[in-house]
Amino acid sequence: MGRKTVLVSLLMIISMVISAFLWAQTAGAAQITDASGRVITFEKPFTRIISLYSAHTENLLAMGGQEALIGASKTDEGTSLPRFSYHDGTERFLAARPDLVLIRPMIERGYGRLVASLEARGITVVSLQPATVDEMMEYWVILGQLSGRDTEARAMVSTFESETHRIKKLTDTIDERKQVFFEAMHGKLRTFSKESMAAWALGLAGGVNVAEDAVPSKGSNIAIYGKERLLAKGPTIDVYLVQQGRMNRVSIEEIKxxxxxxxxxxxxxxxxxxxxxxxxxxxxxxxxxxxxSIGRILYPTIFDMTTKGLAVHEQ
Incomplete structure (x- = not known):
């Protein structure tokens, strides 16, 4: 072997050692704490993720993490991913070979055996469900870390904060604000606590929550308000706003x-x-x-249905 060849080989080895040293200095394990207090340490993003909560799926898709998703919950819409449920047996999950299963606290409380079984077989399980808007943005960052979409997750946060500021600047100009009761569930007249995302949305849209004094049930943002308390404020309520969907299927006629x-x-x-x-x-x-959507109900002359979703009208 010639001197030149030896020198080239030596330089290559030195280069590889330096590169490895630099990688070791810059690379580090990430660590997150989930809703159950579980501390998860991981050295690289997960690449085979099953999501058992539609919000996890929606957020991962929004930050471009579709390649890492191999399964979604049975309530997810707009995706062709294989569907999984916490009612499924462990073997069905194992057959899909996930390296991460994303759940929420309700699943852990009701189906702890499934969670324990998955973890016993080496599958990482992470339970996440933010309760407030601030927690939501932190949760997006965690999802970004788990899926290797850190930059995209932080961009989501930045865009959300920017648009929030833009809407607030608009609604700050409203002089006479609408008084609103926001029904969460018609049974027992449940409403939202003031810390909930729904109440935050109402406030940002310029509405005044007449049930701001509602005390939520433990571990929930839903509060039983009661008919007597509501009717006492009846004459002051400008808008009766109703959350409609799986949690609340009430009709206008039933309310009337x-x-x-x-x-x-x-x-x-x-x-x-x-x-x-x-x-x-x-x-x-x-x-x-x-x-x-709430803004267009309360102040249609300020909010309109443009493609951008929000327009500022000259006063």
Whole structure:
């Protein structure tokens, strides 16, 4: 072997050692803590993810993480991914060879055996479900870390914050704000607590939550308000806003026929309006569309249905 060849080989080895040293200095394990207090440490993003909560799926798709998704929940819409459920046996999950299964606390509480079985077989399980808007943005960053979409997740946060600021600047100009009761579930007259994402959306859209004093049930953003308390505020309510979807399938006629509701001014004047629960109760970027939907109900001369979703009109 010639001197030149030896020198080239030596330089290559030195280069490889330096590269390995630099990688070791810059590469590091990421660590997150999930909703159950579980600490997960991982050295590289997960590439075979099954999502058992539609918000996880929607957010991962929004940040471009579709290549990492190999399965979605049975309630997910708009995706052709194989469907999985927490009712499925462990073997069905194992057959798909996931390296991560994303769940939410409700699943862990009700189906702990499945979670334990998956973990016993070396599959990482992460439970996530933010309760507030601030927690939602932190949750997006965690999803970005798990799926290797850190940059895209932080861009989602930045876009959300920018649009939030833009809407707030608009609604800050409203002098006379509408008084609103926001129904979460018609049974026992449940509403949203003031810390919930739905109440945040109402406030950002310029509405005043007449049930801001509602106390949520433990571990929930839903609160039983009660008919007596609601009717006492009836004459002051401008808009009766209703979350509609899987959690609340009530109709306008049912609301109108509810005993005592004739004392609610909004009901008397026909100001009963519905908003899709997927837009106000899920921790996804669609929450901003929920804000716009509410805004168009409360202040149609300020909010309009343009392709951008929001327009500022000259006063």
């Amino acid at each position: 026929k509810e005993p005592g509701f004739s004392l609610i001014r909004a009901v008397l004047e026909g100001e009963i309006h519905f908003v899709d629960e997927a837009l106000v109760s899920r921790p996804t970027p669609a929450l901003l569309e929920g804000v716009r």
